[in-house]
Amino acid sequence: MNLQWSRRGEDLYLYLSGELDEHSVSDVRARADRLIDENAGLSRAVFNLAGLKFMDSTGIGFLIGRYKRLKRYGMGMYLAHPEAGADKILALSGLYSIMPKIQE
Amino acid sequence: MNEMILKFPARSENEVFARNAVAAFALPLEPSLSELSDVKTAVSEAVTNCIVHGYRGKGGGWITLTCRTEGDALTVEVSDEGRGIADIGMALEPFFTTAPSEERSGMGFTIMQTFMTDFRVESEEGAGTKVTMTKRFGQGQANVG
Ligand SMILES: Nc1ncnc2c1ncn2[C@@H]1O[C@H](COP(=O)(O)OP(=O)(O)O)[C@@H](O)[C@H]1O
Ligand SMILES: [Mg+2]
Numbered sequence: 370m371n372l373q374w375s376r377r378g379e380d381l382y383l384y385l386s387g388e389l390d391e392h393s394v395s396d397v398r399a400r401a402d403r404l405i406d407e408n409a410g411l412s413r414a415v416f417n418l419a420g421l422k423f424m425d426s427t428g429i430g431f432l433i434g435r436y437k438r439l440k441r442y443g444m445g446m447y448l449a450h451p452e453a454g455a456d457k458i459l460a461l462s463g464l465y466s467i468m469p470k471i472q473e
Numbered sequence: 474m475n476e477m478i479l480k481f482p483a484r485s486e487n488e489v490f491a492r493n494a495v496a497a498f499a500l501p502l503e504p505s506l507s508e509l510s511d512v513k514t515a516v517s518e519a520v521t522n523c524i525v526h527g528y529r530g531k532g533g534g535w536i537t538l539t540c541r542t543e544g545d546a547l548t549v550e551v552s553d554e555g556r557g558i559a560d561i562g563m564a565l566e567p568f569f570t571t572a573p574s575e576e577r578s579g580m581g582f583t584i585m586q587t588f589m590t591d592f593r594v595e596s597e598e599g600a601g602t603k604v605t606m607t608k609r610f611g612q613g614q615a616n617v618g
Contacts, residue, residue, distance in 0.1 A: 391521045392485035398576075423492075423510075425517040426584055430576035454510035461587060462580050 370397045371420070374404055379412040381405070381444075386420025389428045401435055409442040415473065419450040428455065429462050436468055447471045475501070479538040483524045483553065491538055492516040498540050499547045504610045511588035512547065512608050518581040519551035519604045525572065527555025527602055545610045546590070552603035558596040565594070 370393040373384040383401060387393065405414065416432070418424075436446045446468040451459055459465060477498050481487045492513040499512060520536060528534045539550040558564050565586075570579035586592045591607040 388489060390485070390488045390517055391525060392488050394576075423513065423517075425514050425521065426578045426580040427521065429578035429580050433578065434576045453507060454514065457510075457588075458514070458580075458584060461584065462578065 370394075372397050372400050372404075376408065376411070381408045381411050381414045382417060383414060384417045384420060386422075388423035389421060389431065390423070390425055391427050394427050394431050398431060398434065401431075402438060405435065405438055405442070405444075409444070411444060413445040413447060414439050415447045415449055415471065416468075417449045418452065418455055421452060421455055424455045424458060426458065426462075428458065429464060432459075432464060432468065449473060475542045477540040479540075480535055481538075483528045483534050483536050483555075485521070485524055487536070488517055488520050488524070491520045491536075495538070495540055495547075495549055499542065499608075499610075502542055502545060502547060502610050504547075504608075508608065508610050512549070515585045515588045515606055515608075516549060516551065518585050519549075519606070522581055522604075523551065523553035523555065523602070525575070525577070527553035527557075529556060531555060546607055547610070548605065548607045550603060550605045552601060554601040557598040557600055557602055558594075559598055561594060561596055 370387040370389060375382045383404065439446050448459065448468050448470050479494060495516045496509050496513050523536045534554055537552050541548045563569055565582045567583045568579040570577040585606055589606040590609045593605045596602040
């Protein structure tokens with residue numbers, strides 16, 4: 370799993386790439402949380418999933434966990450460009466209702 | 474008809490190997506990319522469950538993964554000799570998890586049921602759990618037009 374990021378205006382962009390499962394999640398969880406803490410006070414975080422080649426339900430738990438952390442800072446969370454496989458899981462679990470899918 | 478039996482230690486580093494081994498085994502059936510993705514995801518769910526739930530507090534154990542192709546169908550069995558499931562009906566409910574503090578989502582069984590054509594789970598407390606799933610390939614295309 371790789372995590373890159375950038376900041377544009379009031380937005381924090383997180384780019385996930387690789388395969389997200391129970392084995393890879395702990396490392397990326399720690400890095401995402403550190404980034405969120407360092408950027409608390411921005412208005413929103415956008416998770417770009419274009420590079421995520423595989424994700425199972427571990428990804429749901431991971432995203433909900435980050436959503437809760439962002440919420441404590443008053444930051445909104447958005448998802449962008451999931452691959453078909455991830456998109457199917459995100460839609461099935463209803464995640465888009467709390468972290469909308471956007472096109473940027 | 475073809476068969477494969479894999480046995481490996483219940484360690485999370487084996488999740489990626491297990492789902493890719495099943496995908497490679499299924500290739501002669503010419504699954505579509507989305508069918509292959511469904512199978513990999515379902516296998517990942519079942520194997521992860523053996524590791525995080527089956528052998529919880531037991532210091533490890535073995536996972537047995539059996540694959541069989543027959544016609545246009547792939548059947549996968551994933552079993553552990555771990556703790557077993559006390560209430561299967563509850564475990565199958567969407568969002569039910571016994572490990573919420575570890576950010577488990579409780580969607581594993583729901584994904585297996587949704588992504589595979591057939592799904593069955595057998596479990597005995599203190600003895601272990603076996604998930605049997607079948608994916609019939611080419612269903613998507615057959616329904617078009
Ligand atoms: N192999 C297993 N051994 C023991 N318990 C299991 C096993 N698989 C699933 N379970 C139980 O069923 C519940 C639901 O599983 P699942 O839908 O995959 O959600 P999650 O793994 O996110 O908890 C688990 O929380 C666990 O209590
Ligand atoms: Mg699970």
